[in-house]
Amino acid sequence: MSAIIGLLSVLGIIVGSVLSVKAKIQHKQKKNPLLLTGISLLLFIGAFSFPSSSPTLEFDNDSVETNEQGIxxxxxxxxEKSELNVEGKKVKTKNxxxxxxxTLTDDQEKKVTFTATLGGADEEKTITVTPSKAFVAFFNEEKQEQETIKKAETALAxxxxxxxxxxYDEAATLVTSLTQEDLxxxxxxxxxxxxxxxxxxxAETKQTKEHLDSATALVDKATLNKDSLLRRLTVVQEKITEKEHTESLIAAARTAVEKAEQxxxxxxxxxxxxxxxxxPNGHTDLSNRANAVKQTLASKKEExxxxxxxxxxxxxxxAAAEAQQAAAADQTPETPAPDTQGVQEMVLVTPTGSKYHNHKCGNGTYTPxxxxxxxARGLxxxxxCY
Incomplete structure (x- = not known):
């Protein structure tokens, strides 16, 4: 637009000048030609004094490459009057x-779009930022180190x-390869x-008072998960108490079984x-021994x-033999003794004893x-008894 106004103003200056010269030659008034020339001159000056209303945008290079740090x-x-923006952020300009x-955050090239705005009009251009070989090497090294740090932090956690x-050993293998003071x-x-x-x-495995006391003394100095460790020791104490109570019950039951056996x-x-x-959970061995006592009692009762x-x-x-003998004793001498061979005197014997008895005498199994x-057996x- 400013170019058109400039061209018209030049033409106005030329025409005004020609008319002024002609009026002077003809001795006519030259007021109007001078006015035209003046206006045209002002338009010419104005056309090139004010900036263009159309925004312009140019880059020094078609693409740029990063340095070692990716910048x-x-x-x-x-x-000069344009407003420049990149991805919604305003960019400062000077003249x-x-x-x-x-700054690149990975090893891939990036497209950056600039927008110049002037008088409601926009000019948009895109430039490519390419990662340098040095940055790619640096980035891969940093990436590997970050991955190692991440693994170390996971193992350490x-x-x-x-x-x-x-x-601890797994975390130490990763942490010692890094220079991270915090880790x-x-x-x-x-x-x-x-x-x-x-x-x-x-202490949880052994469940003894000695191991519990030893662990408790160490937990007092703990700097990690102390509350959790104390809760675990409380559970151990409860189990030990329960275990001691159960052992006491088992001991009492064992004593009772042994007495029943004796x-x-x-x-x-x-x-x-x-x-x-x-x-609480019964006791198979003691129950079997008690059942054996029961069977013994049953056998003794049957015996x-x-x-x-x-x-x-x-x-x-x-009694029958004695009665028969008493009856025989009452008979006269002349009377022949009755035949008692048909009556057998009965005694009690044991399977392994060397004596015979007329009644149960001591322990053992007696049979008639x-x-x-x-x-005849030598008893x-x-x-x-006799």
């Missing part, structure tokens, strides 16, 4: 020139949460807490069963019943037998 500087020109720095020797400091704290954590684990009576058997039922029956039969036979048979009369 590139874009330089260019625009209208129409500008410098804008771009696990070691801090669960400070076992294994977790090194945190690793040292983990190392101090490893024996504390192991002591708690040992003196197998119904009373002792019932006491043993009562103690076994008090055990006692058989012995009682045999003894009763023996006593009845003995004839006196003649007992003597002799019991001095207590």
């Amino acid at each position: 590139a500087t874009i330089e260019g020109k625009t209208n 129409g020139t500008f410098r804008y720095k771009v 696990l070691a801090e949460d669960t400070p076992t020797q294994k977790n 090194t400091r945190r690793l040292a704290i983990v190392k101090e807490n490893v024996p504390i954590y192991e002591a708690v684990e040992l 003196e197998p009576t119904d009373e002792h058997y019932n006491q043993a069963i009562t103690k076994i039922k008090e055990l 006692a019943k058989r012995v009682a029956e045999a003894q009763k039969k023996a006593e009845e036979a003995q 037998d004839t006196l003649e048979s007992a003597k 002799t009369a019991c001095s207590k």
Whole structure:
């Protein structure tokens, strides 16, 4: 637009000048030609004094390359009065020139779009920022280091949460390859807490008062997860108390079973069963031993019943023999003695004894037998019974 106005003003100056010369030659008034010339001159000056209403935008280079740190500087020109923006951010200009720095965050090239605005009109251009080889190498090295740091932080966080020797060793392998003071400091704290954590684990496994006391003394010095460790020791204490109570019940039940085994009576058997039922999870061995006592009692009762029956039969036979002998004694001498061969005197014998008895005498299994048979076996009369 300013070019058109400039051209018209030049023409006006020329025409005004010609008319002024002609009026002078013809001795006419030259007011109008001079006015035209003046106006045209003012328009000419104005056309080239005011900036263009159309924005312009130029770059010094079609593309730029970053330095080793991934930074590139874009330089260019625009209208002095234009407003320059890049991705929504205003760019400062000086006399129409500008410098804008771009920092790449990866090893890929980046398109940067500039927009120049003037009088409601826009001019937009894009320039490519290319990563240099030095930056690509630097970026890959940094990327690898960041990945190592990330792995080290992950391993260290696990070691801090669960400070076992294994977790510490894995974190130490990664942290010692870095120059990160914070990670090194945190690793040292983990190392101090490893024996504390192991002591708690040992107390949980062994569940003894000695291990509990040892772990408690170490936990007082813990700098990692102290509250959690104290809660775990509280659980250990509860289990130890429960274990001691159970052991006490088992000991009482064992004593009752042993007494029932030594003196197998119904009373002792019932006491043993009562103690076994008090055990939280029962006790297979003690239950089997109690059942054995029960069977022994049953056998003894059955044996006692058989012995009682045999003894009763023996006593009845003995009474019959004695009655027969008394009747024979009452007879006169001239009277022949009655035939008593048909009546056999009965005695009690044991399977392994060397004596025969006329009643149950001491412990053992007694069975009835004839006196003649007992003597034939070599048995002799019991001095207590006869």
